[in-house]
Amino acid sequence: MNFRYSSPAGAGLSLAPVFPMSILAVALALGSGAAQAQQTGAAHASAVDESTPSPESDAQGLTLPAITVHARGSDESAKDLPYGLSVISGETLTERRLLSVEQVLRATPGVNINSSGGANVSTIYIRGVGALYPMSMDDSSVAMNVNGSPMSMRNISIGTLDVDQVEILKGPQGTLFGGMGEAGGINLATRQPTRETEGYARVEYGQDKQFLTEAAVGGALTDSLAGRLAIRGSGSDHWIENSRSGAPLSKPRDLAFRGSLLWDITPDTSALVSAERHKMQHLGEQLVLRPYGKPPIVDMDPSLLDDAKKTVERYALELDHRYTGSRLTAITAFTDTYNIAPVVYDARLQNAMGRGSSEFWNVDEARERMLTQDLRLGSLPQSKVFWVTGLSFSKSDRSYDTPRNTYGNASANYRDFTTERYGVYGEATYPLTDALKLTTGLRQSWDRKTYDGQYHGSGQVTGDHRKLDDSFTTGRVALSYALTPNTSLYGTYARGYNPGGFNDYAAQPADSEPYKSAKTDSFELGFKMESADRRYGLNGSVYMNRVHNNHLLSYDSATYVVSVMNADTRSKGAELEGVWRLDNGLAFTAGLSFIDAEIATTVTGIGDGDVMAGNRMPDVSRWSVALGATYRKALPGFLGLSSPVFDARVDYQYVGSRPADPQNHFDLSAYHKVDMRLGIANGRAEYYVWGNNLLDEQPDLYGYFAPPSVAYGAPARGRTLGVGLSYAF
Template sequence: MRFPPPNPLTLGALALSMAFPLHAQSDPSTAATLAPVVVHARGADEAPKDLPYSVDVVDGITLQERRLLNVEQVLRATPGVNVNSSGGANVSTIYIRGVGALYPMSMDDSSVALNVDGSPLSTRQIAIGTLDTDQIEILKGPQGTLFGGMGEAGAINLTTRRPTREWEGYARAEVGQDRQFLTEAAVGGPLTDKLAGRFAIRSAGSDHWIENDRTGGPLSKPRDLAFRGSLLWDLTSRTSALVSAERHRLRHYGEQLVLMPYSKPASVDMDPGLFQDSRKTIERYTLQLDHRFDGSRLTATSAYTDTYNIAPVVYDGKLQSALGRGSREFWNVDEAKERVFTQDLRLSSLPQSDVFWAAGVSYSTSRRSYDTPRNTYGDASAKFRDFDTDRYGVYGEMTYPLTRRLKLTTGLRQSWDRKTYNARYHGGGMVQTDSRKLDDSFTTGRIGLSYALTQQATLYATYARGYNPGGFNDYAAQPDDSKPYKAAKTDSFEVGFKTDSADGQYGLNGAVYLNRVRNNHLLSYDSATYVVSALNADTESRGAELQAVWRPGDGLAFTAGVSFIDAQIKTAVHGIGDGDVQAGNRVPDVSRWNGTLGVTYRKPLPAFLGLSAPVLHARVDYQYVGKRAADPQNHFDLDSYHKLDARLGIANGRAEYYVWGSNLLDEQYDLYGYFAPPSVAYGAPARGRTLGVGVSYTF
């Protein structure tokens, strides 16, 4: 069992929790009662049952108790959502209900919108941490009205905690096996009569769970550091301004290409210094102005993000040998930069209005690059690729009561995209240049009906149109590779129900759906020559979901969810270097069955060890993920797995001391998989079983 050496930040947080008296009383029955859930899916405070589509909500307390430290971990724990990630900080694919690019063409090729406090981020940034997060919403089904071409499959809304009018905050510290450590703290409150502020910081790290045969130690030592500051200024009684700035820095991450079957522990054979300079930074600055009129609300959101990533893609010695290329590792360095400015201006109805409506205009401009400046043999074959994108949108959505029980929801968005591509390809002592342009305009939206059987039970049916714009291939190595890929278009149908009891003791939601995607994006890759090209294939997914919550009382609560997805490729694609794709193949990475079960329990205990009012707090979370195809060719399947996590704590007043366990069954499940003809498979395993301890304090 490897625990980290004492960390100054960790020791500081532990000291903070000890410095305050532990005599404040805590009512366990109150702690177990959840406040009504409010979502911001359409830019307003609404109850989930008022939306004619499915929404999964993970609140900040659950994020902390389940140790979901970044957005990717949240998505992997959500039924109906699948993620392909090679373990690095910049490469990932998200599927919601089986909809997503078969292989993304570029950092701009995303079927899912990711928004942080109303400002968009590329889904390549799902490594972003959940620092001081209020809640995360996963919106399922096309969200084209508000998010345009980035919401073909759905959207992820992350809402951070805002400054408050009373001083409050928290601190927590954890240590665990594999030298895991985490220290996090936040504090906020009034600075003047009209100004409030909040500041949050997190430092985390561990030894990598994959070992390097050359050193006998961990492949690297990943480190995360994040902070955020925000100011809320009441300009007038009706006008406010929220300013925030944050920075996330991740170091020593990189893509893992590990030969299958894995050893235990999994290991690679490579130069131990290759990940030393790997780093990713995400900076975000936002200004949100909000003005309330007598019958409406005007919101203007301006955001600027600056992201940078540099990391090697390494074929280690064992993988090279299996591919017949000798025993020396081969690596490329990928370097990506992106600067994005977005502006959204929205006029909407007030909360609790009989008619919900929102209308607005948006603009974004992106300047990014995806370069391969060097590889094992130097910079003679360097590639430099620049991408510029300008997006404009006009949108509106309304929910109108046709009768006392029947409501109509309709939304429409018109979008315009303009993209340009400029590149320089070095090779053979020569330099080739390439320049291209692409203009596109498209319409997305939805129409739905909801019917209130009772105040607590609603039926709904929705049709939505999604769109994933065309663009240029990030990985082009010559002009022929950079031909624009086609836009993908989705028709989605959903029928469902939502129920909850008046006292919040139980709830049950369910849905069935059908998604048809034309010209889904498929990146062709030849592992023998490293040549890539852009192709398209139609896909279809159908399935069902069921979610339930039950709080029988006495501090006990149950949550459960199950998802079934049948996702298939409907058209054959030939001419791919690593094998043809046949019609009828399964969509890669999408498991047919996925289920979760969570149990929480709170119970007051007699005083002991100087604790005046201790409360036992236990939590167990189980997840099942079924087998899924590793690639569009369906060369092989990734195995199903069971994941069991647990947390046991003793709370007393404002402090809690706890132990935690992650992946207690020690499953060596796959983050992704790939096949290289004629018979080589590789991928990356997730971290195995780890245990740890922690302490938290709220004030």
């Protein structure tokens, strides 16, 4: 089941608490006589995950570079962090055609997503922890950072344009992310300007009229200034057909660009400015009557998605200064998100529910303007003692409105929300002995929220105003022990928190009663091992999570009434992740996740059925597997190609069955997915063919049950094939 969003129309943002922090950072940076020269500090090192080394490096038997992550605000080796994480490089994103953050998460074992195919609605679970349907745009168990500044998880539909790497951090990340990292965090690092002139371009075309054009270029502009510009345009025919028109449901389009400038103010001080915009059109929530056909079919007015769109604009300033033994970073970011789309119960679904033979729709309109500021002081990379301390502030003005439906605007609802967040945090990793390290982190957060609603009905307007204040402490403590220089064990306890708030979908004052905050206790034991040359490695962990007052959204499909409830949940499981790179150009990756997640308390009075203790968590599969194989081999020249290299990649994914809703009315089927890419590279160019979902299974994006007997959901795209051409310089 899926819900929607809206936002405040020109709500202003007070910048007063933010800019003094940036001014302070500039003053400290420019006023310091720092002793060390710095290599442009804003860009962080790129990671190597499962990418296959070139045939030349294989033959020489070189040691591969370490996987470097930015999980705690500084460059660190992934193997040194005392919790599980997955790292996907930009090269892998391109080879696997993971074109959005949502696709990256769906391909990661241990991560589950409920989304309806629209651009603004999703629920994310990491290791079985997550809200049982989010109650608002502000309700998220997973934090997402883009280049060090937070962004709403409702924006996982944005593309992976010119991304350096994606880090998926598993388990509570309360020290740096506060109340948004109850289940984990996602760090999205884009490619930054460098002093070297370089870039790339690629073009793809495939079945369902899929197309993609993308290009990026960057390099030095002056002795102290470097820039980078990236752009992507993509689209396709929708894979669901509209029986009323005999054509695809819509023709989704996506256009994104990003520009960034890096200024080396002094040898130790740099400023990075970036601006980006993503625009997605003709996407809406998909409520398709089950069982689906081939192709899946809806029956609705073909024009309803013509004006559907989502835009995400982000502007950021990062100031970075390096002292003799520490580093000061200030990041200011402003994000403006707008979404408008109809939620359509098509004629087939309406008829099945006994509501007549015409579709019913309502328009959801959402806007969020968010200003964030983070000021942190921390250790330098490779320091013997890691430490970081900082202050953070964010203010969000947003709205979630339902201005009209099939019958006009007589029952319109307008809802405005304001959220202010303040935080003070610190974390350190200290070597107790040569082999034993202690990690401790703590954050104190303060949240202030207000809600103003206007409900129209029966010719009257009813107003509603509420306030909510909250303060909470999150953090972790961990011990890690080096069995050998290349193998370590760790144990971690972490406290997560998901703050309370207000229901985005309230249609009357009674529906806007605040929901309670959720608290998570998480325990993890694991190991990390890699060979001295980093050609093979294996990570594993077992964990247990207990969530008190998890957020449970109550929906009545007969009346469309949405209300808020809470329920305890728990999860336990195990993960394995490994890589093996051979000297003959072959490389293998594997990931395995087992999750046992259930609802621990009974909740009655829900419109579509009671939730019973012992029910499985919705959307969370017990088993998920990801296997990958890559092969790269130099070939003799042919067809005018002087130095061709054969490049192949095959990926397999298995996701087990999972309940469709908290009531466990029915299960979404398990599925297998196979993707492949075969290419010939020659010099700077590569020619390739690709195939997605070769087994032609159409996994469920979500599912929901409307009593007494109607089930609906949305299937993913089936098998498609295509060709591509890329060029790097």
